[in-house]
Amino acid sequence: MDQTHSHPLGKDDGKLNSKGLNLYHESSGERAEAYLCGFLILVKENKFIMGKVAERKCSFCDRPEHEVNILFTGLKGNICDTCIENAHQLLEENTAKGHKDQDARNDLRRHRLYKPREIKAFLDQYVIGQDDAKKVLSVAIYNHYKRLLHPPKEDDVEIEKSNIIMVGETGTGKTLLAKTIARLLQVPFAIVDATVFTEAGYVGEDVESILSRLLQAADYNIEAAQRGIIFIDEIDKTGRKGDNPSITRDVSGEGVQQAMLKLLEGSDVLVPPQGGRKHPEQKMIKMNTQNILFICGGAFEGIDKMIARRVQTSAIGYNAIKSSKSLDRSNLLQYVNAQDLRSFGLIPELLGRLPLVTYLNPLDKDALRRILTEPKNALIKQYTKLFDIEGIKLMVDDDALEYMVTKAIDFKLGGRGLRSICEMILTDAMFDLPSEKKPGESFHVTREYARQMLEGDNSKFDYLRAA
Numbered sequence: 291m292d293q294t295h296s297h298p299l300g301k302d303d304g305k306l307n308s309k310g311l312n313l314y315h316e317s318s319g320e321r322a323e324a325y326l327c328g329f330l331i332l333v334k335e336n337k338f339i340m341g342k343v344a345e346r347k348c349s350f351c352d353r354p355e356h357e358v359n360i361l362f363t364g365l366k367g368n369i370c371d372t373c374i375e376n377a378h379q380l381l382e383e384n385t386a387k388g389h390k391d392q393d394a395r396n397d398l399r400r401h402r403l404y405k406p407r408e409i410k411a412f413l414d415q416y417v418i419g420q421d422d423a424k425k426v427l428s429v430a431i432y433n434h435y436k437r438l439l440h441p442p443k444e445d446d447v448e449i450e451k452s453n454i455i456m457v458g459e460t461g462t463g464k465t466l467l468a469k470t471i472a473r474l475l476q477v478p479f480a481i482v483d484a485t486v487f488t489e490a491g492y493v494g495e496d497v498e499s500i501l502s503r504l505l506q507a508a509d510y511n512i513e514a515a516q517r518g519i520i521f522i523d524e525i526d527k528t529g530r531k532g533d534n535p536s537i538t539r540d541v542s543g544e545g546v547q548q549a550m551l552k553l554l555e556g557s558d559v560l561v562p563p564q565g566g567r568k569h570p571e572q573k574m575i576k577m578n579t580q581n582i583l584f585i586c587g588g589a590f591e592g593i594d595k596m597i598a599r600r601v602q603t604s605a606i607g608y609n610a611i612k613s614s615k616s617l618d619r620s621n622l623l624q625y626v627n628a629q630d631l632r633s634f635g636l637i638p639e640l641l642g643r644l645p646l647v648t649y650l651n652p653l654d655k656d657a658l659r660r661i662l663t664e665p666k667n668a669l670i671k672q673y674t675k676l677f678d679i680e681g682i683k684l685m686v687d688d689d690a691l692e693y694m695v696t697k698a699i700d701f702k703l704g705g706r707g708l709r710s711i712c713e714m715i716l717t718d719a720m721f722d723l724p725s726e727k728k729p730g731e732s733f734h735v736t737r738e739y740a741r742q743m744l745e746g747d748n749s750k751f752d753y754l755r756a757a
């Protein structure tokens with residue numbers, strides 16, 4: 291589009307009147323110009339001059355300049371006032387919609403409310419066994435949503451939160467459970483590790499940064515973060531080291547437990563938004579933990595002895611367990627209660643704020659065998675995919691799986707041991723096959739091959755095995 295006024299009178303400085311027919315006179319009255327249907331009519335020194343002008347148009351609606359109120363010109367195009375107004379309106383509607391989407395995400399009533407059974411069914415896809423822990427967690431999450439959806443009215447019954455503590459041997463699926471819950475939840479969810487915290491003022495992170503993680507998970511939306519769920523892993527590492535009293539202060543143990551009290555209970559806490567240590571120059575954000583659900587997990591190595599001691603004492607005391615209920619000595623964790631956790635070194639005030647105690651079963655042969663193949667991202671499925679990418683079909687015999695499971699039990703690392711075993715068996719194959727085999731071929735793991743890899747002449751397995 292030509293924007294210059296290329297009329298034959300171009301040399302005239304004559305400003306074009308875009309108002310169409312309005313003739314007007316300029317200063318001296320000697321000169322008049324008018325614009326009509328694309329023609330410029332100029333009266334100058336009593337002479338009538340007429341020339342054709344390439345009129346400017348709006349680049350959006352194509353209306354010529356004389357039909358609009360104001361035409362804004364840019365380097366490569368023009369826009370009229372009507373188009374600007376329309377665009378502005380559209381923009382406003384769209385950004386308002388953006389706000390609405392955000393509101394919808396924060397509006398719990400629009401969330402799909404999973405029933406406890408649905409939550410458990412979801413957990414079943416990823417975690418094998420551990421039915422008791424799954425049930426407790428499913429109910430806790432469901433109730434958490436209920437609490438949020440039905441805030442107490444005045445003089446109403448207030449549903450208090452029930453924070454949870456999970457006890458289970460290493461590698462039995464505590465962290466896995468937490469991660470799986472995170473996949474399902476629509477409320478902000480953060481997993482933190484209790485080992486990095488110390489009492490305020492010492493090297494290490496302040497306990498308040500637990501909340502910073504949740505805040506980050508909620509994209510710094512405080513409202514949403516205040517309804518979130520936090521999983522504190524390795525809580526047992528904060529246990530008081532009873533039989534090894536140190537002359538220095540126990541800043542990462544009991545001190546941390548005490549600092550956690552006010553978070554767990556529900557109060558206003560000043561949170562450093564970036565996490566780490568509180569710093570005088572850092573701007574703090576106030577967060578209320580009233581509606582945040584805390585789930586703690588820990589291995590509590592050696593707690594079975596404390597349980598055994600308690601159970602045995604009560605076996606001869608007044609509270610003797612009825613003989614009809616025989617004691618399952620192979621899995622003492624199932625009898626765990628707050629008293630055992632207290633003997634382990636958790637302070638009573640903390641335990642009081644974690645009213646639900648649940649446990650994870652040690653993984654037996656059957657469970658380990660299922661872990662290899664059944665979960666959605668089971669180990670064997672993962673390796674099959676790795677080989678698949680190479681164009682090689684991986685086949686593992688049943689008795690090879692059986693063999694791997696027996697070895698995993700020797701490892702005493704729970705589900706984690708399986709991964710090391712798989713790696714040991716398949717590393718050679720993964721090293722050689724990409725250069726040797728042609729796509730379309732298959733790789734077959736038999737029991738003998740697995741045994742050869744683990745226990746063959748240059749295998750280190752015997753040294754890796756738990757004593």
Ligand SMILES: Nc1ncnc2c1ncn2[C@@H]1O[C@H](COP(=O)(O)OP(=O)(O)OP(=O)(O)O)[C@@H](O)[C@H]1O
Binds near residue numbers: 418419665704705
């Ligand atoms: N019940 C289970 N179902 C499926 N996989 C499991 C199960 N338990 C353990 N695993 C496997 O073992 C791995 C380690 O488990 P996880 O990290 O949950 O252990 P943990 O209980 O947190 O142990 P730790 O106390 O040492 O932290 C998981 O990534 C998973 O592959």
Ligand SMILES: [Mg+2]
Binds near residue numbers: 464465466523
């Ligand atoms: Mg863990």
